[in-house]
Amino acid sequence: MSEPPGATVVLAEAPPTDEPSRPRTAQRVLPLRRPGRWIVTAVVLVLVAQFAHGLVTNPFYQWDRWSYWFLRPTILDGLLITVEVTAYSAVLGLVGGIVLALGRLSKSPVLRAASWTYVWALRSIPLIVVLIFLYNFSALYKTLSVGIPFGPAFFSFDESRLAGDMVVAVIGLSLNEAAYAAEVVRGGILSVDQGQHEAAAALGLPKGYQFRRIVFPQALRSIIPNYVNQLIGLIKGTSLVFYVSLLDLFGSAQTMGSTYPGDIVPLLLVVTVWYLILTSVVSVVQFYVERHYARGATRSLPPTPLQKLRTGLYDLRARIRREAAV
16 A cells, blocks of 8 residues: 655664573473363263163163073064064155155145145154054955046955055055155255256256256255154164064064063163164264265265274374373
C-alpha cells in the first residue's frame, strides 16, 4: 500500500541490550494435566472389575452348565436356523426396501401413495402380530389363485402346503424389514449431492445406469451404517419366530429350559453369548465394507485393527527409547 505524499515512515529499533545472546536449548514439553479424566477412568475400571468378579465368582450363573450347553447339537441347530432366517430376511428385506424407496421417490402419485402406505402400515404393526397373522393365514384363505381380477383363475394352490414354518418366518421378517430398509435406502439416496444427478442427466445417461453406477454407490456410504443397525435388530428379532413353532437359537434354549428348569440361567447366558458373537461378526464385516466404499471420499482410509496395533507398538517403542535416552 502506498504512503500519502510527504509522509515519513519511521522504523522503531529494538532497544540495545548489554546481555549476550543465550544459546537456545531444547526443553521438554509437559502434557496437560487432566485429573478429572483420571478419576473417571479409575471409577470405570473399578466398576468393570467388580462386574467381572461378580460374573466369575457368583455361583448363580453356573458356568459349568454353560460350558456344557454352549456347543450342544440342539443349540447349534437353533443357531443355524437363526443364521439362515437372518440371511434370507436381510437379502429379501433389502431388495424390498430398495423397491419401496424408489416408489417413494417416483413421480407417479400411485406408486408414492402405495409405498408410503406399506411403510406406514408395517412400521406400525408389531412384528409378533405379523408373524402370528401369517402363521394363521391358511385359516383365512384356504387356497390362493392367480388370474384376472373379478374373473376366472388361471391356477390355484393350497397355501398351507407351501408355507412351512421357515417360509412363514422369512416372509414375516422380510415384510417387516423392507419397511424399515425403505427409509434407510431413501435417506441414503437423498444424501447424494443434487449436482451428481444433474451431471449424470447432462451426460445423457439412462436413468437405470445413473442409479446403478453413480447414485447408489455413493448412497451406500450412508446406507451401510444405518442398515447394519437394522440387520443387528433383525438378528435379535429372529427370537420371535419361536412363536410360529420354529426352533431357532432362542427357541431351542427355551425348550431346553422347560425340560431342565435348573439350567434356565446358563441357557440364557448361552443365547446371550451367541448373539454377541453374531453381532460382532456383523460389525467386523461392516467396518471393512465401509472402508471399501470410503475410497475416493476421504483423504486416507481408516486404519484396520492390525494397523492400529502396529502403530501402537511402534509408538510404545519410540516412547521407551526417548525415556531411556533422557
